[in-house]
Amino acid sequence: xxxxxxxxxxxxxxxxxxxxxxxxxxxxxxxxxxxxxxxxxxxxxxxxxxxxxxxxxxxxxxxxxxxxxxxxxxxxxxxxxxxxxxxxxxxxxxxxxxxxxxxxxxxxxxxxxxxxxxxxxxxxxxxxxxxxxxxxxxxxxxxxxxxxxxxxxxxxxxxxxxxxxxxxxxxxxxxxxxxxxxxxxxxxxxxxxxxxxxxxxxxxxxxxxxxxxxxxxxxxxxxxxxxxxxxx
Amino acid sequence: xxxxxxxxxxxxxxxxxxxxxxxxxxxxxxxxxxxxxxxxxxxxxxxxxxxxxxxxxxxxxxxxxxxxxxxxxxxxxxxxxxxxxxxxxxxxxxxxxxxxxxxxxxxxxxxxxxxxxxxxxxxxxxxxxxxxxxxxxxxxxxxxxxxxxxxxxxxxxxxxxxxxxxxxxxxxxxxxxxxxxxxxxxxxxxxxxxxxxxxxxxxxxxxxxxxxxxxxxxxxxxxxxxxxxxxxxxxxxxxxxxxxxxxxxxxxxxxxxxxxxxxxxxxxxxxxxxxxxxxxxxxxxx
Numbered sequence: 001x002x003x004x005x006x007x008x009x010x011x012x013x014x015x016x017x018x019x020x021x022x023x024x025x026x027x028x029x030x031x032x033x034x035x036x037x038x039x040x041x042x043x044x045x046x047x048x049x050x051x052x053x054x055x056x057x058x059x060x061x062x063x064x065x066x067x068x069x070x071x072x073x074x075x076x077x078x079x080x081x082x083x084x085x086x087x088x089x090x091x092x093x094x095x096x097x098x099x100x101x102x103x104x105x106x107x108x109x110x111x112x113x114x115x116x117x118x119x120x121x122x123x124x125x126x127x128x129x130x131x132x133x134x135x136x137x138x139x140x141x142x143x144x145x146x147x148x149x150x151x152x153x154x155x156x157x158x159x160x161x162x163x164x165x166x167x168x169x170x171x172x173x174x175x176x177x178x179x180x181x182x183x184x185x186x187x188x189x190x191x192x193x194x195x196x197x198x199x200x201x202x203x204x205x206x207x208x209x210x211x212x213x214x215x216x217x218x219x220x221x222x223x224x225x226x227x228x229x230x231x232x
Numbered sequence: 233x234x235x236x237x238x239x240x241x242x243x244x245x246x247x248x249x250x251x252x253x254x255x256x257x258x259x260x261x262x263x264x265x266x267x268x269x270x271x272x273x274x275x276x277x278x279x280x281x282x283x284x285x286x287x288x289x290x291x292x293x294x295x296x297x298x299x300x301x302x303x304x305x306x307x308x309x310x311x312x313x314x315x316x317x318x319x320x321x322x323x324x325x326x327x328x329x330x331x332x333x334x335x336x337x338x339x340x341x342x343x344x345x346x347x348x349x350x351x352x353x354x355x356x357x358x359x360x361x362x363x364x365x366x367x368x369x370x371x372x373x374x375x376x377x378x379x380x381x382x383x384x385x386x387x388x389x390x391x392x393x394x395x396x397x398x399x400x401x402x403x404x405x406x407x408x409x410x411x412x413x414x415x416x417x418x419x420x421x422x423x424x425x426x427x428x429x430x431x432x433x434x435x436x437x438x439x440x441x442x443x444x445x446x447x448x449x450x451x452x453x454x455x456x457x458x459x460x461x462x463x464x465x466x467x468x469x470x471x472x473x474x475x476x477x478x479x480x481x482x483x484x485x486x487x488x489x490x491x492x493x494x495x496x497x498x499x500x501x502x503x504x505x506x507x508x509x510x511x512x513x514x515x516x517x518x
Contacts, residue, residue, distance in 0.1 A: 133451055135405025136398050152451060154401045172449075 013098075014046045015080070018053035021065055030072050038073075046074045047098050051081035062093040127163075134159060134173065144180070155195060164188070174198075178222070187220040188232070202227050250281075250358040253365050254383040255426075256407075258399030260370030262391045263428040266464060266474065268367035269297045270483070271387065273473035274490035276331035280362040283322065286336040287379035288369040289344055295335040298325065299471020309337040312349035318356055327476060332361070342375035354382050372406060381412050385422040387455060387493075391429045392441040397449055400425075404452060424455035426489060431460040432505045443503060456489025458482050459502040 020026045034041040046069055050056055056065075056079075066076040078096035079086065087097055128142035130149045136156030140147065147161035150168045157173035159165060162180040164187070171189035178185030178200035185199050192213055196205050199222045210229055217232040255268040265288070272284035285308060286294035295301040300323045306316035325331035334357075337344065357364050368379035380386060386407050390400040407421045408414055414421070427446055434440040447454055458464075463480035467473060474483040475490075481502050488498045 132408070133404075135408070136401040138405045138409075152449075154405075154449065155398055156402065157405075 013077070014044060014074070015049050016046050016069070017049045017051070018056060018065075021068055027068065027072070034072055042073050044074055045077045048076060048079045048095075049081050050079055050083070050086050053086075056082075056086050057089055059089055059093045062090060062095060066093075128161070130159075133169075136173070141179070147177075161185070171197075176203075177220075183222050185222075188218075190217045191215055192218045192229070197227065199227060204229075250361040250364050251384045252354060252358070252382050253363055253385045253387060254368055254380045255365065255387045255389055256368035256376060256380055256403050257370065257389040257396070258372060258376075258403040259391075259396045262389050262396055263458070263464075264370070264389045265293050265297050265367050266468060267387070267389050267426055267428060267458070267486070268365050269294065269473040270475045270486040271490060271493070272363070272365040273325075273328065273331055274475045274487050275363050275365070275493075276325070276328045277475060277487070278490060278494060279330065281330045281360065282363045282365060283332040283334055283357055283361045284365040284367060285334040285357075286367050287345065287375055288367065289336050289375060290338060290341045291369065292336050292338040294367050295323075295333065296471060297468055298323075298333045298473065300325070300333050300335070301471070304335045307335050307337045308353070309340050309344045311353055312344065312346060318353065327472075342369065342373065342378075345375060345378045347378060347381065350378055351382060372402065376403075377406070377410060380407055380421075381410070383407070383411060383421050384413075385424065385493075387424050387426050388450070388452065389426050389428055390446060390450070392427060392431075392435065392443075392446055394441065397441065397446055401450060404450065423452045424493065425450055425452050426455045426458065428458040429460045430457045430502070432503055436505060443500070454500075455492050456485055457500055457503060458485045458489070 048065060055061055062076070069076050076095065078098045079090045080098040081100060082090060082097065090097070127146040127148055128140070130140060130147070131151060133151040134140060134149060134153045134157040136154045139158045140160065142161035142163065144162045146163035146166070147159055148166045148168070149159060152169040153159055153167055153171050153173045153175070155172045158176070159167070159173065160176045160179045162178065162182060162185075164185050165175050165177040167175065167189040170191040170193050172193045172195070174196040175187050175189070175194055176198040177187045181200050183200045187197055187199065192209065193215060194206065194209065196203055197209070197220050199220065202222055202225065204227050213229045213231060218229050219232055220227055220229050253271070255264050255271065257264050268284055272282045275282040284294065284298070286292055288294070289309060295304055303323050306321035308321065310316035311318055311321050321334060323333040323335065325333060354364060366379045366383065369375040380403075388400045388403060390396050404423055407423060411421050413419060425447065427443060430443070431440060435442045443454070443457055459481050461480060461482035463477055464474050464482045467477060467480070474480055475486045477483045485502055488501065491498050
């Protein structure tokens, strides 16, 4: 029955950037455009793009935007690229949410860093790729992402990722995956000679690593709160 | 005592700027100064105008290795501070007309190496020399960082043992991030490996890392392998760069390294334990 109650349709909707409303040239230019094709603009729906707009956290600001557009026979119906706070205020002002929007705080996992959630709204986190040898004394941190190294990781180097770590070369330094607490993160390497491996805070130092796995391609995972090393 | 004329070299319309080579290692005692002296002398023997600069302010040694310690009047720091002119401080080598030594101060410390002053001096040297060989101090502090900062090429002097290899690895990382070329996103510093104090006999016994092991860990091109040799010690003590000793395997290995640096192909030598000839076994030491 629900299929009959809700029907899908695609509409063309104008998008107005929030910053343009503040521009004194905006209203005269809009009026000029409408004068040229009044039928197209009459009661046309408008979505307000809040990308990079810090304001619009009060309902009165949405009312003001609605009023400006109303003067030009346009009808504000929703927002996009809104922060969770803006989205909530917009909902209070009776405005719909159009994708893309930042995810609601309640929907994102508490382990995700807020920065990742905001800057990468709907796409998967990008993998950090390192193609040069990671030299002793160097530290590389893939924040909120996987880390792929296609060269050797030297003793005394440290590679850290909130996600998984892949090393297509000898892993001789330290590797810390799931640094943000992700217990499902894993470490893969084509030659295990590591000084230390860690997943979500659980770690093994070199002498605790199984000697029979040393020098071999392995993956390391957290199983029942224990780090396990298995040959690939 | 000092140099009289500095020639500003031009070839047609093209201005020939000298290349800055730093010899560095992180770890001390691996043979940086010996190698800097030998490489600089080797470049001069190949017909290139070369100056070798001592960056080890306060622990001056290059002048001793080059045998010019009694001719030092002004030094690198004097020139940086504008107290002396470049040609008052440069010392011309007595064995080779193309070779100059630029000693440093024994009384000052590394803080005297001001980056803008060093840059000004290097730029001035680039106008009259093909190669400017910088002998870096050990460590990764200001002195070593200043020595490497302006480098076009780096020769990483490494001994075949794990601590030296790890320190070299660190230095290679610093060259890739802290050099002027890295900061200005220019073509990266060309990094070469020079393996010194190599003893094939001890490698065979498993007491030393083999060439292949070091190459594998550092993954940079190998410029040369210098065999452990008594002639190096003798050369240091007599103030003669070892390349001037034609009998010495180490001297010949350095000349090979210089040839490779200049782009020639040379087979690696002195990687096998030396077989004592019957004559030598009977009549004396190798």
